Amino acid sequence: MFIGHWAPALVASAHPKAPKLWVLFVGAQLVDFAFFAFVLLGVEHMRIVPGITKMVPFDLYHMPWTHSLLGTIGWAAILAALVWLALKNRIAALLAAGVVVSHWLLDLLVHRPDLTLVGTPPKLGLGLWDHPWIAMPLELGIILAALVYYQRRAKGKMLPLIVLSVVLLVLQLVNWFGEQASEMSAQVPITGLVAFTVAVLLAWWLGTRRAISPSQG
Numbered sequence: 476m477f478i479g480h481w482a483p484a485l486v487a488s489a490h491p492k493a494p495k496l497w498v499l500f501v502g503a504q505l506v507d508f509a510f511f512a513f514v515l516l517g518v519e520h521m522r523i524v525p526g527i528t529k530m531v532p533f534d535l536y537h538m539p540w541t542h543s544l545l546g547t548i549g550w551a552a553i554l555a556a557l558v559w560l561a562l563k564n565r566i567a568a569l570l571a572a573g574v575v576v577s578h579w580l581l582d583l584l585v586h587r588p589d590l591t592l593v594g595t596p597p598k599l600g601l602g603l604w605d606h607p608w609i610a611m612p613l614e615l616g617i618i619l620a621a622l623v624y625y626q627r628r629a630k631g632k633m634l635p636l637i638v639l640s641v642v643l644l645v646l647q648l649v650n651w652f653g654e655q656a657s658e659m660s661a662q663v664p665i666t667g668l669v670a671f672t673v674a675v676l677l678a679w680w681l682g683t684r685r686a687i688s689p690s691q692g
């Protein structure tokens with residue numbers, strides 16, 4: 476799961492009390508931001524094993540701090556606390572936390588068994604990355620539905636929404652059909668971090684150009 480992770484962020488942002496869209500975009504990928512940073516720092520680990528799943532060649536064999544359910548809840552609590560400090564609004568904090576936790580649940584659908592509950596086995600993952608004809612329409616379907624939902628509730632300029640939609644689609648297509656890394660290097664996590672940052676910046680732009688109409692919240 477890649478751009479599909481931003482579907483819950485778009486849906487949550489349509490709530491009148493929601494934090495800014497870019498904050499929810501960070502939240503949706505918070506544990507992947509942390510994972511790639513931890514890979515660069517040597518705290519968590521992955522390797523490239525071509526063919527390990529049909530779609531993604533990553534053997535994500537050590538990510539107890541970011542991709543255990545417990546770890547994810549911890550990251551959710553951190554973001555919720557920051558949102559609470561900034562906005563002093565309980566609903567905003569809960570929405571942010573929910574978006575962070577949604578990442579683990581969506582990963583559970585697509586990952587091979589490499590997720591955990593508390594950082595130790597059993598390892599969990601329903602493995603849709605081995606079933607592209609389910610995983611691809613699923614991912615495109617949920618992000619498209621979320622973009623339409625957001626478009627209907629957040630009134631304003633069309634251009635930033637179109638740009639964000641197109642860029643997300645391009646990132647996803649490159650992710651699926653572009654050349655895949657054949658061996659592990661710092662380029663793998665750095666590419667991920669750059670892609671996430673581009674999406675967050677576009678979400679910031681979009682958030683400044685559209686506003687939720689309270690009557691439809």
Ligand SMILES: [Zn+2]
Nearest residue numbers: 506507578582
């Ligand atoms: Zn993840």
